[in-house]
Amino acid sequence: MDDVWERSFPFYHIERADAEEIFSKFDKRIEIVDYTPINIGCRNSNYRVATNKGPFLLRILPLNETGYIAEKKAHSIFYGYINIPELLYVSTDNITKRTCLIYRYIEGTSMQDKIKKNGKLDDMIIKKVAESAALIHNTPFKEDDEGEIYPPFHTWFNLFLNQENVTERLGIDLKKRVERLVDNKEGDLKIIEKFKSFIHSDFRPANMMIDQAGEVWIVDWEFSGGGHSLADIGQFFRYHHSFKSEQILQFEKTYNHYSKKNLPADWFELSKLRDLVNPLQMLGAKGSRPNKYRVLKEIIEGTVLFFDY
The missing domain is CATH 3.30.200.20 (Phosphorylase Kinase; domain 1)
Known part of the structure; x- marks a missing residue:
């Protein structure tokens, strides 16, 4: 992790x-x-x-x-x-x-540590994360609020896949599989673009604390701003094997209860697809970080396999 x-x-x-x-x-x-x-x-x-x-x-x-x-x-x-x-x-x-x-x-424990120790999270924690995500995403945001307008999402993958460091660290075979997946999912990439809001932008269990009363606290907002709502959700479920199928359904139910805009029917697959761009971007960084690059490649491989590519 x-x-x-x-x-x-x-x-x-x-x-x-x-x-x-x-x-x-x-x-x-x-x-x-x-x-x-x-x-x-x-x-x-x-x-x-x-x-x-x-x-x-x-x-x-x-x-x-x-x-x-x-x-x-x-x-x-x-x-x-x-x-x-x-x-x-x-x-x-x-x-x-x-x-x-x-x-x-905040006196508490990192949610990531909870997952590593127990291999899972309690159902109530999933509900509280879903509620927090929905309330964050209820906040409207325009890209030009920060004077910056991003290119269409379906163009992002090529920006990162064409970097020399990414090609070297992925390997030719995995890079081609990612390219096939992205090409075949272009319609889904455009659907992701329709779900925009204020987002946390680093909505991983590593940035969530569980206090002594079992409450969930969202920390580290330094990258927050406008973006794709499904990006946060994809980051939370990045290691999807840590979550039971019932918990994924409960997340959807709770999120939709608190959200002004319901998740699309195939939200889980779309969120996985949206999250794929994050490890690709990080894989293009300069410097030697072998552990990080190994884990990033594993995440990408896992996502590609999730879609049977």
């Missing part, structure tokens, strides 16, 4: 004095008791910071990263509406020379 991926950016280590300097600008009354690095994720550097006012999450973004803008926007839209961590402070001027965010800390 995704937990074996190499980091895209090195973990940024700080001293206690650095944490104290950042927190002093947030609240001078806070005293840091301890701070602990959280060694998960591929981009940001996260710390659990214990203080006299309870625990906080300190997130340090890579140098010159601007994902905090999307985080702030998502917080303004969804905080208090669905379970997302409370964003308390954003610092763009501090000792790290990086943007730092302070959140209320």
Whole structure:
């Protein structure tokens, strides 16, 4: 699964004095008791910071990263509406020379860890994820809200399949199978285009927490914005063997109950097809990350086999 991926950016280590300097600008009354690095994720550097006012999450973004803008926007839209961590402070001027965010800390377990440990999720968790997805997707969004208009979705695959790194890492045989699948599903690609909304854009179990009361929290909104609703769903069900067929049906029922727009009848297949473009895009990255590229190829192979190609 995704937990074996190499980091895209090195973990940024700080001293206690650095944490104290950042927190002093947030609240001078806070005293840091301890701070602990959280060694998960591929981009940001996260710390659990214990203080006299309870625990906080300190997130340090890579140098010159601007994902905090999307985080702030998502917080303004969804905080208090669905379970997302409370964003308390954003610092763009501090000792790290990086943007730092302070959140209320969520005591809980990563949903990805739950799946790895138990091999499955409880039915109630599936319902809560479906409800959250529907409420997120109920938010309308226009591409030009961010001054950026994307090309039609059916053109995306060739953009990535024609990259040299992708060809090398996929191999000729698998690349041709992907091309045949995409060519034969062009009509479905155009259907996917009809389901657009505000989306999380990284709606994987790795970005969901289950707290001590069994509530689901959606975290890491740095890529959120306008997009295909089925992209989020495809990411959640990427490792579809971890879900029972009854849970997939329950997801549909719950999603449609809360959504302003019902899923299409073949939503699961469409979401798998939509998610196929994500590992292809990541496979074109520069640098040596053998574990990540191996898993991405396995995801692509699994999707192609899902469609019997």
